[in-house]
Amino acid sequence: MQFWVAQTLNSLAFGGLLFLLSSGFSLIFGLMRLANLTHGALFMLGAYIGAYLMRAFPGTSLWMAALASGIAVAVFGGLLERFVLRRLAGNALGQVLLTLGIAFIISDGCLLVFGGDPIPLSTPRWLARPVFLWGFIFPAYRLAVVVLAVCAALGLHILLDRTRLGAMIRAGVDDMAMARAVGIPVSAIFTLVFCLGSAIAGAGGVLAGPILSAYPGLDGDMLPLALIVVILGGVGSITGAFVGSFIIGAIYTFGIALLPDLAYVILFLPMILVIAIRPNGLFGRMAV
Amino acid sequence: MATDALTLDNVHAFYGDSHVLQGVSLAVPQGQVLGLLGRNGVGKTTCISTVAGMVKARGGSIYLGDRRIEALGSETISRAGIGLVPQGRRVFPSLTVQENLSVARRGAKPRWTIQTVFELFPRLQERRRQLAGWLSGGEQQMLAIGRALMGNPTVLLMDEPSEGLAPLIIAEVGRTITRLRDEGMSILLVEQNIRLALELADHIVIMSAGRCVFSGGVEDVRSQPDLIETHLGVAARRPEH
Numbered sequence: 348m349q350f351w352v353a354q355t356l357n358s359l360a361f362g363g364l365l366f367l368l369s370s371g372f373s374l375i376f377g378l379m380r381l382a383n384l385t386h387g388a389l390f391m392l393g394a395y396i397g398a399y400l401m402r403a404f405p406g407t408s409l410w411m412a413a414l415a416s417g418i419a420v421a422v423f424g425g426l427l428e429r430f431v432l433r434r435l436a437g438n439a440l441g442q443v444l445l446t447l448g449i450a451f452i453i454s455d456g457c458l459l460v461f462g463g464d465p466i467p468l469s470t471p472r473w474l475a476r477p478v479f480l481w482g483f484i485f486p487a488y489r490l491a492v493v494v495l496a497v498c499a500a501l502g503l504h505i506l507l508d509r510t511r512l513g514a515m516i517r518a519g520v521d522d523m524a525m526a527r528a529v530g531i532p533v534s535a536i537f538t539l540v541f542c543l544g545s546a547i548a549g550a551g552g553v554l555a556g557p558i559l560s561a562y563p564g565l566d567g568d569m570l571p572l573a574l575i576v577v578i579l580g581g582v583g584s585i586t587g588a589f590v591g592s593f594i595i596g597a598i599y600t601f602g603i604a605l606l607p608d609l610a611y612v613i614l615f616l617p618m619i620l621v622i623a624i625r626p627n628g629l630f631g632r633m634a635v
Numbered sequence: 636m637a638t639d640a641l642t643l644d645n646v647h648a649f650y651g652d653s654h655v656l657q658g659v660s661l662a663v664p665q666g667q668v669l670g671l672l673g674r675n676g677v678g679k680t681t682c683i684s685t686v687a688g689m690v691k692a693r694g695g696s697i698y699l700g701d702r703r704i705e706a707l708g709s710e711t712i713s714r715a716g717i718g719l720v721p722q723g724r725r726v727f728p729s730l731t732v733q734e735n736l737s738v739a740r741r742g743a744k745p746r747w748t749i750q751t752v753f754e755l756f757p758r759l760q761e762r763r764r765q766l767a768g769w770l771s772g773g774e775q776q777m778l779a780i781g782r783a784l785m786g787n788p789t790v791l792l793m794d795e796p797s798e799g800l801a802p803l804i805i806a807e808v809g810r811t812i813t814r815l816r817d818e819g820m821s822i823l824l825v826e827q828n829i830r831l832a833l834e835l836a837d838h839i840v841i842m843s844a845g846r847c848v849f850s851g852g853v854e855d856v857r858s859q860p861d862l863i864e865t866h867l868g869v870a871a872r873r874p875e876h
Contacts, residue, residue, distance in 0.1 A: 514734040530713035
């Protein structure tokens, strides 16, 4: 029984981390029709920046590191969008190749600077102890990750569905040319959304640190999962990214624990089914 | 002579490879409705899209009042004071009625606010929390007009506002256009419904094959039935009132 409870919590925590990665990926894809293959690398870059900060400035808490790393990665993402990706607007293949290339560069850059050994990020002390609930042992930090992911989802939901800025973003997703024609500053909103998505990925990478560590290949491990989540949940849908993240988190965690040889089969099978039956994803409303 | 609200001078534009506008010149006087007529495919919608900045002019100049706008992006053109009611309405389907209006809000002491748009179209107020994609065609048209007004434009571009609507709704849209004109709005109106266009417009410009072939008053058009038959492809009838 403890196995199932522990794996369930693991899967929820992993789903929460996936949401931090895939929500930004989905927003950027939905608004800008841009499959940002750098997104996994931004997640990893965030983890490494967090690890560096916590090592270089002892006393830096994980939360401070996540905040600083989120800001740093947001700035990086904003510059990338403004000065590089914007030149390739409308050129989907060019964008895919470019973002993939930048992902490789980030990846090798991190390897060069931080070396090949995994760097674990330390769990905040007050969350390092396990929690006992209903007779079961829960690692407190994983619970905290789930709570943080839910908070992020709520925050994004409020931003997108309850504010004028969010309505402008959705207007851009609906009909970009018309959004421009009613005076919505679509270009500025692109940069903003790219910064926001990058920030969440960067901070998410730090929050993943105590569970996954910062290691070379983290980007390549996470990006396909984010892709599956977005395909499953539907492009541009935060609800879809949320539900999809926890579904994929569960499938991945239990798949590895129970049928390690078939983990990827179990993972990609639902994606293929969704593409075949509901090409716009479970919550999607537009064709890609 | 007072400056016209909107002036196109020898404007050329392409749609893909085809040379759709081949030197269009026309002027919308302040506070008047210019009806732009012509058969399908002569370039009326391209003309509107070019003014709105959605299609780039490749020659000639476009003035909004005294300001040259043909090189500006459509965001900037909208902010300069051009409101677009596009063909097919193109409301944002996943936004509510109120959100469709609020995203287009602009102006410090605006004549048009969500409240005044609701006064113009009370039906939109009843539907304010509904998603625009679920509205009827007539309601979407009202919303498209309201959304364009929210930018507090000086010139309104309307591309076939009567398309696909029931006669009662067309009459309401027509009354709205007249009311906006009476308040001083300058309107460039593209319309397939010739009777409606002759009823609403102060001046008529007829396009054929990417050029303006006629410009004159409504009575000039009415008194030349062959003009209508040649360029608009319908037998001329006097609109009955």
